[in-house]
Amino acid sequence: MIRDLRIAVIGAGIMGEAMISGMLRHELVPPEQIMATELRADRRDEIAARYGVQVTDDNVAAVHWGQVAVFAVKPQTLPKLLPELRGTLNDGELVISIVAGAPIRHFAELLQHPQIVRSMPNTPAQIGEGMTVWTAADAVTEEQRGWARTILESFGQEQYVDDENYLDMATALSGTGPAYFFLLMEAMVDAGVHLGFPRYMAQKLVLETMQGSVLYAQKSGKHLAELKNGVTSPGGTTAAALYELERGGLRTVLTDAIWAAYRRSAELGKGK
Structure with missing residues (x-):
């Protein structure tokens, strides 16, 4: 379903790495179809050596390259990060956020892009045993929902909800x-x-x-x-x-x- 997609993982920290590992373990995409961003050169080298994926410190280039952009960064980085990426996403590209507490409207307004999936995984995702609750903006197509579900299933169980309020609840219950x-x-x-x-x-x-x-x-x-x-x-x-x-x-x-x-x-x- 997503074999030919280019996936940019913005933030190659613990959860970003868990997503990369899960997608490759399930052979959803080949390594060259993933690009991970990280500011630290030693961490970029580590991720590249471990998984064979592309790495960069340029978030704009990664988002422009990808057809799916996964945001796996700290909440406090968003006010600076998202405005820098405004205009880099084309219609049909999907944003998946795993950022705690960040509502869909926040991404949509700052990126000026409507196709947003918000999700909340937890740390057992690192061994493929995560639990992820997620929802999607109205502009997300059925095909894109399928992309999101496939990616989220690669590192554990997933549960779709149709009310975004459940995401803050999930953060408190399963995320934490x-x-x-x-x-x-x-x-x-x-x-x-x-x-x-x-x-x-x-x-x-x-x-x-x-x-x-x-x-x-x-x-x-x-x-x-x-x-x-x-x-x-x-x-x-x-x-x-x-x-x-x-x-x-x-x-x-x-x-x-x-x-x-x-x-x-x-x-x-x-x-x-």
Whole structure:
């Protein structure tokens, strides 16, 4: 579907590299059909050597060359970057943004280009296990939506939504989500060490427990509360642990954290 497209990846950081790696791993396009931009010469050399793609420090040239321009940059770079690229996109070219908090209208106004896809992936995309929520401007054609879906599927699962408001929600839930799990796992490993386990052993127990629990939840089709209750015997160890978690306000703190991430995403969209 996209084999002959020229794809410019603006920003060859962690997520930009994850997208390049995913597209090449799935053989969506050959390496010469990808051009990555990066200001640091050592990073350009690294990306070129690792993937065989074209590299440059010239964003204007890359966007002008590409038929799809993927923006994988920090939100604070957009006010300077986008006006420099105004007029470089032709009708029929697609912009895909993975920039947190940046609404479609921001790209459309500053680029003076209407065909914009906004998406929010997460860092497990680096190993092909990402979760990406995305939406498209009205001007994006069905063919272009197919391009976007194919590219986003190359590094994990994708979920299309027809309301852009869901993107700020996704930023708080799945985009930021890996950090919540990493913090939880780190705390559990530290607790295991406190109990007396060697750290390597505690980490193995926690990681395998987390992975197994996720797979079990996916395959069982049961409500999460039902799965939790299945582990909880009356008066048992799990009941004692859950009591302390509830007493400590785990649900409230986690909910407050997700709302804080959502509010920050909305603030970024307003240029704050």
